[in-house]
Amino acid sequence: MKGIEKIVNRIKPVFSKGGKLGFLHSTFDAFEAFLLVPATVTRKGSHIRDCNDLKRVMIVVVIALVPCLLFGMYNTGLQHYMAMGPGAELPGFFQIFWYGFLRVIPLVIVSYVVGLGIEFTVAQIRGHEVNEGYLVTGMLIPLIVPVTIPLWMLATAVAFSVLIGKEIFGGTGMNIWNPALLARAFLFFSYPAYMTGDKIWIDGFSGATPLALWTEQATATQPMPSWMDMFLGFIPGSVGETSVVCILLGAAILIYTGVASWKIMVSCLAGAALAGLLGDIPVHYHLVMGGFAFGCVFMATDPVSSPQTETGKWIYGALIGVLTIIIRLFNPGYPEGMMLAILLMNTFAPLIDHYVVAVHVKRKMKRIAANG
Amino acid sequence: MCAHYKLRRGLDIPLKGKADMITETPVVSALYALKPIDFKHIVPKLLVREGDALKAGSPVFCDKNRPEVRFTSPVSGIVQTVVRGDKRRLEAIEILPDCKNESLKFPAEAPEIMSVQKIKELLLESGCWPFIIRRPYGITPDPGETPKAVFISCFDSAPLAPDLDYAFANREEALEMGLRVLERLCPGIIHLGLSDKTSPHSVFRRLQARVHTFSGPHPAGNPGIQIHHVSPIGRDHIVWTLTPQGLSVIGELFLKGVYDTTRTIAVTGPALLKTGYICCPSGIQVNALTGFPYDKNREVRVISGNPLTGDNVGPEGFLGFHHGQITFLEEGHSRELLGWARPLRLNKFSAARTYVSYLAPLLGKTGRFSLNTNANGGARAFVLTQGYQKVLPANIFVSFLIKAILAQDIEKMEQFSIYEMIPEDLALCEFICPSKIEIQDILQQGIDLMIKEMQ
Numbered sequence: 001m002k003g004i005e006k007i008v009n010r011i012k013p014v015f016s017k018g019g020k021l022g023f024l025h026s027t028f029d030a031f032e033a034f035l036l037v038p039a040t041v042t043r044k045g046s047h048i049r050d051c052n053d054l055k056r057v058m059i060v061v062v063i064a065l066v067p068c069l070l071f072g073m074y075n076t077g078l079q080h081y082m083a084m085g086p087g088a089e090l091p092g093f094f095q096i097f098w099y100g101f102l103r104v105i106p107l108v109i110v111s112y113v114v115g116l117g118i119e120f121t122v123a124q125i126r127g128h129e130v131n132e133g134y135l136v137t138g139m140l141i142p143l144i145v146p147v148t149i150p151l152w153m154l155a156t157a158v159a160f161s162v163l164i165g166k167e168i169f170g171g172t173g174m175n176i177w178n179p180a181l182l183a184r185a186f187l188f189f190s191y192p193a194y195m196t197g198d199k200i201w202i203d204g205f206s207g208a209t210p211l212a213l214w215t216e217q218a219t220a221t222q223p224m225p226s227w228m229d230m231f232l233g234f235i236p237g238s239v240g241e242t243s244v245v246c247i248l249l250g251a252a253i254l255i256y257t258g259v260a261s262w263k264i265m266v267s268c269l270a271g272a273a274l275a276g277l278l279g280d281i282p283v284h285y286h287l288v289m290g291g292f293a294f295g296c297v298f299m300a301t302d303p304v305s306s307p308q309t310e311t312g313k314w315i316y317g318a319l320i321g322v323l324t325i326i327i328r329l330f331n332p333g334y335p336e337g338m339m340l341a342i343l344l345m346n347t348f349a350p351l352i353d354h355y356v357v358a359v360h361v362k363r364k365m366k367r368i369a370a371n372g
Numbered sequence: 373m374c375a376h377y378k379l380r381r382g383l384d385i386p387l388k389g390k391a392d393m394i395t396e397t398p399v400v401s402a403l404y405a406l407k408p409i410d411f412k413h414i415v416p417k418l419l420v421r422e423g424d425a426l427k428a429g430s431p432v433f434c435d436k437n438r439p440e441v442r443f444t445s446p447v448s449g450i451v452q453t454v455v456r457g458d459k460r461r462l463e464a465i466e467i468l469p470d471c472k473n474e475s476l477k478f479p480a481e482a483p484e485i486m487s488v489q490k491i492k493e494l495l496l497e498s499g500c501w502p503f504i505i506r507r508p509y510g511i512t513p514d515p516g517e518t519p520k521a522v523f524i525s526c527f528d529s530a531p532l533a534p535d536l537d538y539a540f541a542n543r544e545e546a547l548e549m550g551l552r553v554l555e556r557l558c559p560g561i562i563h564l565g566l567s568d569k570t571s572p573h574s575v576f577r578r579l580q581a582r583v584h585t586f587s588g589p590h591p592a593g594n595p596g597i598q599i600h601h602v603s604p605i606g607r608d609h610i611v612w613t614l615t616p617q618g619l620s621v622i623g624e625l626f627l628k629g630v631y632d633t634t635r636t637i638a639v640t641g642p643a644l645l646k647t648g649y650i651c652c653p654s655g656i657q658v659n660a661l662t663g664f665p666y667d668k669n670r671e672v673r674v675i676s677g678n679p680l681t682g683d684n685v686g687p688e689g690f691l692g693f694h695h696g697q698i699t700f701l702e703e704g705h706s707r708e709l710l711g712w713a714r715p716l717r718l719n720k721f722s723a724a725r726t727y728v729s730y731l732a733p734l735l736g737k738t739g740r741f742s743l744n745t746n747a748n749g750g751a752r753a754f755v756l757t758q759g760y761q762k763v764l765p766a767n768i769f770v771s772f773l774i775k776a777i778l779a780q781d782i783e784k785m786e787q788f789s790i791y792e793m794i795p796e797d798l799a800l801c802e803f804i805c806p807s808k809i810e811i812q813d814i815l816q817q818g819i820d821l822m823i824k825e826m827q
Contacts, residue, residue, distance in 0.1 A: 046799050047682065048387070048679045049748050050724065051721065056727070060726045172752070256725060257725045257726045308772070
């Protein structure tokens with residue numbers, strides 16, 4: 001510990017302003033703050049501060065995503081070996097996991113290297129500290145794409161989402177849309193052949209996801225997976241989205257630590273359940289199919305792009321739930337509605353807040369006038 | 373009239389170093405000071421020169437725009453130095469006491485037989501007037517204005533705050549007289565805020581006024597929060613607040629005809645080896661508190677006031693005019709490897725559950741933390757804003773208010789209740805903010821802008 005502090009202190013002058021590598025001082029600061037808690041003390045206002053900071057918040061979300069990631073790796077391997085044919089014998093657990101690990105880890109690496117690279121460069125240009133928001137986005141993106149996606153495509157999407165989705169607005173905290181979903185939307189609209197949302201490729205085997213199966217039930221050749229399979233997650237789909245069990249585990253962490261709003265999760269669920277009554281797919285199927293559960297827990301609850309008011313959160317969550325199911329039921333071209341529903345509601349979050357705040361202000365003015 | 377308000381939101385920071393219930397004998401201070409920066413929005417005009425002899429209650433400076441508002445010496449002695457900062461800004465007037473503790477004699481009588489005008493004049497002349505703080509904005513009131521209510525919070529809920537029942541145990545007469553004076557000035561509109569934990573034997577229980585009791589964590593003891601629940605402030609409203617401290621000084625003035633700011637203050641903080649109370653006039657130099665030692669090898673920050681809102685005055689600094697507490701905190705210059713990622717960090721306090729330190733009491737720790745001044749993170753944009761609401765027992769959208777101030781949008785600032793809040797009320801929001809936004813400073817900027825625009 002002391003050793004690391006010494007090394008940091010020794011090389012610090014090189015990276016400080018005026019030093020040989022002074023132009024890299026933002027990058028150096030980021031790594032330094034990453035390694036050692038900064039020694040900055042409070043100057044104004046409260047002399048003591050809570051030891052919770054954004055780094056801690058972000059790392060909690062990443063931890064909440066780990067079950068999904070690990071299961072996603074196992075499931076990728078499992079689907080690969082299952083695709084070899086019904087008669088083939090499945091290898092051991094570790095071999096399955098290892099195969100999936102090797103397929104998923106490049107996605108994670110590409111996502112982090114490209115995303116953080118851009119973040120560092122932008123912070124450098126602006127002379128700001130590096131924001132830690134990408135710690136979460138960088139983990140989310142590999143989990144919501146098909147594992148077979150070409151890496152260059154992933155890199156392009158990441159670059160798009162960080163630059164257009166976040167940095168042009170001013171960085172973490174200023175963005176309008178959820179950056180991870182923006183990456184997926186970019187892929188969806190730019191490379192529809194790869195990303196129709198209803199197909200997943202596993203080494204030459206092409207099978208429809210359950211969501212696609214429902215929409216073309218009449219012509220479907222595959223059997224529909226059982227509700228339990230979808231709940232546990234042993235089905236084809238995007239890396240992290242299949243297992244509702246793992247998602248619930250993540251939800252428990254997020255709700256317990258208070259990082260994500262349980263109000264959004266509950267209202268989103270309720271909205272979807274209500275709208276699900278419209279169609280002929282049973283409601284409980286809706287909740288475990290496609291990206292609904294993952295989006296509800298990890299995407300809709302993004303504190304930056306969701307409303308800031310508590311009442312607003314209820315409305316926002318419920319509308320996401322309803323819209324998702326409506327898109328699923330009434331749009332034959334694209335069965336997965338979660339992504340579009342969340343992006344749409346991200347756009348309207350400030351509007352929801354506007355009206356909630358207007359009501360609040362009106363009530364308040366009345367109370368003040370009554371107390372005059 | 374008595375109403376009870378049950379406040380649920382808020383936070384009591386479990387900080388080590390609460391004052392022990394021992395009052396040390398008064399120390400002979402080397403120096404006292406009167407600091408214009410303790411009073412918001414006045415333009416100080418100096419009335420003395422170095423070497424002038426003063427008595428307690430002698431005018432030292434006045435407000436240039438309202439010369440009748442005077443600020444007077446807390447002790448008798450000689451003006452030693454006039455300290456000026458950048459652009460010759462008046463920072464402090466240091467007074468060397470003569471240890472006779474003489475006060476000017478003021479012509480005080482029973483308030484009931486004095487006219488309101490005479491009472492006001494006496495308060496202004498003796499220097500008691502600045503004990504009154506005016507909302508909106510938290511400034512010294514104009515002598516001509518009439519408030520719609522006067523609030524006195526009789527308990528302090530801030531971290532390590534003094535126990536006012538203990539500090540005012542023998543001041544009953546002065547407090548009662550103070551109330552009688554205020555009753556003459558503002559009949560029928562005086563509100564007392566008591567805690568449900570205020571003991572039944574407390575002097576505050578015997579005071580006659582409209583009493584409201586509040587239960588719940590900090591900031592339940594802040595007058596701003598109490599006003600918000602009892603009588604909210606709009607654009608055209610004026611509310612005065614006083615501390616029990618100010619009330620008792622006014623009482624002493626009318627009882628004995630002297631200006632005596634002697635108060636029992638708490639000397640607290642995790643950096644101290646021994647804590648307690650001390651009885652001294654306002655403006656005492658901190659290094660006179662020799663009865664409360666701390667480890668001189670460590671870097672210590674001396675704060676006049678509580679750790680959330682006080683002023684960093686330094687080891688040679690002076691107790692503030694309004695403060696009843698001095699806090700010693702260790703400076704947080706130490707560094708910790710991968711601190712943000714460590715799972716346990718049981719010795720660090722966080723109100724958020726991203727740390728398990730709230731389990732500390734279960735694991736055999738005392739549940740009291742010795743926080744230092746480390747910011748525990750760098751400044752970021754607003755990301756998580758839901759936490760503010762959890763520590764503010766008031767119907768106010770903090771993040772919207774702060775954003776309105778940053779955008780300098782007067783209309784929005786009004787809508788989001790800038791009239792009701794002063795920085796101390798939002799101090800806890802600043803404490804818990806994971807983005808380390810300086811909320812109190814931003815709010816003060818908003819208030820400054822409002823005052824400028826409203827003129």
